[in-house]
Amino acid sequence: MKNSTEVVIIGGGIVGLCLAHQLIKRNISKNIIILEKEKSIGCHSSGRNSGVIHAGLYYKPNSLKADVCVSGGKRLKSWIKDNNLSINKCGKIIIPTKRELDNQLDLLLKRGIANGAKVELINDVQLKNMIPEAKCTTNRALWSPETAVIKPLEIMHSLENNLLDSGVQILKDTKNWELETELSQIRLKSNKIIKYSHLINCAGVQAEEIAKKFNIGSDYILIPFKGHYWRLKKECKIKISTNLYPVPDLNVPFLGVHFTPTADNIPIVNIGPTASFCLGRENYFNYKGIEPIRSSTNLRILIDQYLQNKDNFRGYVHKQAFLASPRLFLKAAQDLIPCIKMKDIERSQKVGIRSQLYNKKANSLEDDFLCLEGKNSTHLLNAISPAFTSSFSLADLIIDRSNFF
Ligand SMILES: Cc1cc2nc3c(=O)[nH]c(=O)nc-3n(C[C@H](O)[C@H](O)[C@H](O)COP(=O)(O)OP(=O)(O)OC[C@H]3O[C@@H](n4cnc5c(N)ncnc54)[C@H](O)[C@@H]3O)c2cc1C
Known part of the structure; x- marks a missing residue:
């Protein structure tokens, strides 16, 4: 292992891998080490998402999300094509689940066009042709032909192999290291030292904690929102061959429970994800991962926000918490496909x-991605959706914004 490197990347998620790829491709650096605390890549967000390549409809024009989503999606599709990976080019329909949400279709259409996405309004006949069982509240829906579904882990493994071939060191199972920011170095548990010229922090749910060691990002605190999925049972008669999403509440950065066919040979249809507050940033299944003090601080903030009823947050958190109940989750699914019954769905491990x-x-x-500069370092915070879709362009944006490169 080298004991000095030009660039150290914290986090072998999709963003970290794409960053290393772009640094090499653009001839900026070949001297790169990625530190990944898990034994394999894709253990967190990048391997636990809906796998949707978003088309760029939701994001406010001029936001970072809007800047990178459309171009990032195209570049991800090129990577998939060049490497012969799986993709389901099934498109997406967005429907208003209530009459009063109908005018949001116009807003999303406008945003999509401003962001450079292909999108069109369709009528009830076109909607029923695509999904006969879909709810048709106002005889209008949005059609996004460029939305697609991929296999996130397959993409990550192809990137990982490409990076290893290019000489990038990916140090897996590397946790409990210490930062010595004044010396621009990292001390590993084994006491080995890695000196770096520049550090890029893309550690996902841990990124804001690492940024704070560089005295940046103090205005932000993580509120982990967990997403559970259900899926259609194999024997279910309802066949859904395209993504089906509700018009989202644009006051919160979540898209609402939706139907997503996978990119498998025989597509499974996932339903979800929910967005419920959870105790512990990596607490997927149980309470082992709880970080008591931090969690209780975050919980207090959540309660404050809830009581202040800011940005419809109260109603939203309330509704989402209830989606833990199978009956109410089913109701959210019925908002899109009214004829669906409990016997048609089952819980997924996802x-x-x-x-x-x-x-x-x-x-x-926080709604947008945050790209912040610290001493000899760049930090990507709030890497929420659509960071997977955007990852190649997001990597370029991080490189271009950094004073070092
Ligand atoms: C339920 C859900 C659904 C989503 N659906 C979509 C979707 O359909 N389309 C889309 O575009 N996006 C989606 N997203 C968002 C997308 O998955 C993420 O934005 C993206 O994967 C973020 O990638 P990342 O590399 O920043 O983070 P991560 O994938 O979380 O990677 C960070 C890595 O850093 C490592 N790490 C953390 N701390 C340390 C440390 N101290 N030392 C070493 N390594 C460390 C972690 O182990 C992890 O591997 C979804 C997210 C969720 C949760």
Whole structure:
């Protein structure tokens, strides 16, 4: 192992891997070490998401998300094609689940067009042709032909192999290291030292904690929101061959429970994810991962926000918490496919936790990606959806914003 490197990347998620790829491709650096605390890649968000390549409809024009989603999605599709990986080019329909949400279709259409996405309004006949069982509240829906579904882990493994071939060192199972920021070095548990010229922090749910060691990001605190999934049973008669999403509540950075066919040969249809507050940033299944003090601080913030009823947050958290009840989850699914019954669905093992930050100064959930500079370092915070879709372009954005490169 080298004891000095030009670039050290913290986190072997999709963003960390794409960063290393772009640094090499753009001839910026070949001297790269990735530190990954898990034994394999994809143990967190990048391996636990819906696998949707988003088309760029939701994001406010001029936001970082809007800047990187459309181009990132195209580049991810090129990577998939060049490497012969799986993709289900099934598109996406967005429907208003209530009459009063109908005008949001116009807003999403406008945003999509401004962001450079292909998107069109369709009528009830076109909707029923695609999904006969879909709810048709206002005889209108949005159709996004460029939305697709991929296999996230397959993509990550192909990137990992490509990086190893290019000489990038990926140090897995590397945890409990210490940062010595003044000396621009990392001390591993074995006492070995890695000196770096520049550090890029893309540690997902842990990124804001690492940033704080560089005295940046103090306005933000992580509020982990867990996403559970259900799926259609194999024997279910309802066949869904495209993504089906509700018009989302644009006051919160979540898209609502949706139906997503996978990119498998015989597609499974996932339903979800929910977005419920969880105790512990990596607490997927039980309470082992709880970080008591930090969690209780975050819980207090959540309660404060809840009581202040900011940005419809109260109603949203309330509704989401109830989705833990199978009956109410079914109701959320019935908002899209009214004829669906409990006998048609089953719980999936799939569960993910979002790297969602709360902005203490603005007193609201942070909506956009944050790319912050520290001493000899760049930090990507709030790497929520659509960071997987955007990863190649997001990597370029991080490189271009960094004073070092
Ligand atoms: C339920 C859910 C559904 C989603 N659906 C979609 C979707 O359909 N489409 C889309 O585009 N996006 C989606 N997203 C978002 C997307 O998955 C993430 O934005 C993206 O994967 C973030 O990638 P990342 O590399 O920043 O983080 P991660 O994948 O979390 O990677 C961070 C890595 O850093 C490592 N790490 C952390 N701390 C340390 C440390 N101290 N030392 C060493 N390594 C460390 C972790 O082990 C991890 O491997 C979804 C997310 C969730 C949770």
